[in-house]
Amino acid sequence: MSAPVRLLFGDQLGPHFTDDHDGELLLVESKQVFARKRWHRAKAHLVLSAMRHRARELGDRLDYRQAPTYGPAVRDAVRRGAEQRPLQVLHPTTYAAVRLVERLEAGEAAGLDGRGLDVERLDARGYVNSRADFTRWAEGRGGRRLLMEDFYREARRREGVLLDDGGGPAGGKWNFDHENREPPPKGAVTLGVPEPWWPEEDEVDAEVRRDLDAWEAAGEVSFLGRDAPRIFPATREEALTALEHFVADRLPHFGAHEDAVLEGDPWMAHSLISAPMNLGLLDPLEVVRRAEAAYVSGSAPLASVEGFVRQVMGWRDYVWHCYWHFGDDYRHRNELDAREPLPRWFAELDGSATRARCLAHTLDQVAEHGWVHHIPRLMVLGSYALQRGWHPEEVTDWFHRAFVDGYDWVMVPNVVGMSQHADGGAMMTKPYTSGGAYLSTMTDHCGSCELDPKVRVGDDACPFSAGYWWFLHRHRERFGANNRMVRAVRGLDRLKDLPDLVAQEERRGSSPP
Template sequence: MPASPIRHLVLVLGDQLDHDSTAFDGFDPAEDRVWMAEVPEESTHVWSAKPRTAIFLSAMRHFAAELRERGLPLRYTQLQDADNTGTLAGELQRAITDLQPQSLILTAPGDWRVLQDLRAVAAQADLPLDLRDDRHFFSTVRDFAAHAKGRKQLRLEYWYRELRQKHGVLMDGKQPAGGQWNFDADNRESFGKAGPQNVPPPFRVPPDVITQEVIELVNTRFDDHPGSLQSFAWPVTRAETLRALDHFINHRLPLFGQFEDAMWAGEVWLWHSQLSAALNLKLLNPREVVAAAEAAYRNGHAPLAAVEGFIRQILGWREYVRGIYWTQMPGYLERNALEAQAPLPAWYWTGETEMACLREAITQTLAHGYAHHIQRLMVTGLYALLLGVRPQAVHEWYLSVYVDAVEWVELPNTLGMSQYGDGGLLGSKPYVATGKYIQRMSNHCSGCRYDPAQSTGPKACPFTTLYWDFLMRHEAMLRQNPRMAMQMKNLDRLAPEAREAIAEQARAHRAALT
């Protein structure tokens, strides 16, 4: 029994590392206590890669140290503790037994599974659970549900405009800055034959003592998990992430939009922010990120096209996918509109493939826990979609390997945007392309044994073969989608013998994977 009664046990999860969290509203150190727990379950319910596990554990331990410095009483379970039950539910049950709190307080989690587990523990203990809004977002799930009510189709653009107007972001009076809402036409260039020039060095943080201990623990406890920690240098404290934000605004934002979709062999970071992990751990608030980006436009440091494109990812897309997740779960997880059933190729866990673009994206991912959005959507995701991989297997891989992967944001991006598993709820069409897209946006094809212009024969690019095969396999459904009209017209130009040759090439490619 505790020395004095515990009024509230405040639950803080590994992706809620915010000192201003709603869970701390009204906190009294004399009566309340904070609960945090590292458990193997969070690295094993999917086969979590080492960089992802390490960033969570290191950030949690640094946050716990800050709580102690502030004088907040804390019950903290470490992964290696002998009496660790192995699950969040088990650790919470143990804490309730030991501390006998009168109630539990929790800021809404980002994971449906975790919320259900903690709710079940509270119910079993007959304790009230005060579930509070997460003010790390510009909107609530209730806001999104109200926006979605009665609409035949959900589209990011309308939600994004609504939030910009509501919060006065990139607005000149009642009009969008620059007279238009979207500047995609001014962004998304390739590097050309010369490749990227004068790429700024990435913001990296040498591991301190706490992070070094975590690296050793992860390498020992999860030695059979994928990924490497040799180059681990992610920011894991609020102070470090604020420096990372400043570094992005000063050195990367001006060219972010122009090259946001471009890829180049050996260039991991380019002009991307690398802030998504900090945002999803709640070390950075999206409001301060958006405000810093807008200020860069207002003071002439960065062009409007770059700033708008970046802000749309945070104020628009991040809020949108959260709304989709929480209004559609738990059924969303099981959606498979294309009835895809193929297994994920084993080399997604090693990068050992002759396809240069996939080898580059996967080996980079395993080394750093990071790949930018086009590598995810139009390389690793595109191949899985064209191959016909079961979307739940793709989801589990993405959730496993990326340091910024929390299910509320990863699942809609993967199952919906990347794999079209929700049949068009999130995005209006399948994002499919031949290998020519990758050739246009990167230099990967110049060093690859495959030719993106060929769909059949020994040098045929699997992306190109599988693209046409995908259109043929789903032809009836795709013809109902007006945004696929141009691609279906191109399919109509294929002679019957060409169609059969492509289908046979696709069958041979699939057979070689087994």
């Protein structure tokens, strides 16, 4: 029997997806992917650049096909004369891709005419914990709710990460969150740490830009955001360089201010490696080991290293497994019955539409880079959408398209479960939203904003301070029974201006503040 052809998807681009395979590799570039939805221009550029760079690296080992749809491209790739070779597939990262594999197997994909392919499916790669590990952990809880913290500790024990000689957590604690919640330094414009390492574009990027410009000019595709020089790694070598620079220059400063925001410093001390990691250019366990080595050598403090490790092998892995554990229908959950459509000004990244400085600045940053770090995503963009009652499926789709590191498996649990609390608490015990006081403490937006975080009603009212109480008012009964929310709900009874606040917010609806 002929050696199988291994099909790679566009987020399986690192050596850990190919090094155990001596046969032919297949990668399909389909323009239709970019035609079906309006992606951020920076995301389209990054994905195509990464795929084409990988094709150049692999040379004759890779059959790189540009085709309208996958079915005919895969069919033609596995044929060798009259022979049809088997196809090998590493577990894809989305339900849609799994369904594509099933259609290839059944002969139902476009161009197969009912002649199914012989498909060998391999386990997923690019995550610290296997799906079998997660299933054993989840089933072993005896009906208790899933908690990321418990999952994270189990994963660290299994992999021996940041443990002392007795098998306990280094430093005597599993979690250094308390030390990692400092507001931005008073009066600072930046954190004062070196900027991230930036890649230099090459002829592959020039070719990608020409193609995207041509497709857009022909009306075949349309993009969100702005075109700009590529700032995220598109190759394994670039990703490793970015990782090394982060560990040396930025990881030591990461922990304390990881939840803080400064307008003059969009990167703070964050790693910016989520995009190359989600393209498969870095394996998360190698990232974790590199950070751990910085702690062991004394070049980075434990609180910073633990906070970063928790993001990579804790939250990132947990989100991946929740995506599969909760099932494909999870994306449709809407327990808060949020029905308002995403407004055009927000969907189009129009920061000029709003007087609220935090919203304007964050939307402008997304338009420019296709990226902001986790606090603007969660506590500005996501929190505002939650307070306004925007439909969670629309919010999920927007995050997926607008962010360079956004993939279905990333955004469905992050938005449905965490940001929009649309699963009713299956993933997180309380909604992540706040009034203006939190933003005033953890960001420097309020200092340059004409709206006042201390004011709830009136022309200078902060939309978050008003929106927070409007949200609680709408869901008073539900959250009044939540132990983590009952105190906040009781606060509604102390608001003498609540009727005026509710009337104001109902008038405002989804209009820009």
